[in-house]
Amino acid sequence: RYCKKLLKDMGIKVDTEEVLLSHKGLLDYCPMGHLLCLEVLWLNDNRITKVHGLDTNVQIKALYLHNNRINSLKGSLQHLKHIYTLSLYNNRLQDLEATLPLIQHLTHLEDLDMSGNPLANEVNYRLRVAHTFPT
Known part of the structure; x- marks a missing residue:
């Protein structure tokens, strides 16, 4: 599989804390369950449609x-x-009402960017997001 080869070629070790997979043409998330120390993951500028694993x-x-x-x-x-x-700008997220419950448990979230998604055009977008994550 492309992802496994890519990670191997990059020399990613099990104790890696940051992985950069930007601009790789990825269609899907590369499974990294073995990277238990992973703290920062860059998957931007690909063609990923869903995030799982x-x-x-x-x-x-x-x-x-x-x-x-x-x-x-x-x-x-x-x-x-x-x-x-959590940087999600310029994706295809459409339903704010369906999206907010999926992230409201992220209590340490300080930086959330969902601009450039269709849901950002919904009525009271900023107010609804701010209400979900009170400071």
């Missing part, structure tokens, strides 16, 4: 998924309790 990467603090084709966050972020940066 992060169940064991519970130490992720920053996840960069901007400029992809993601249309839903369902089933992808529930284990990321320590995340403080």
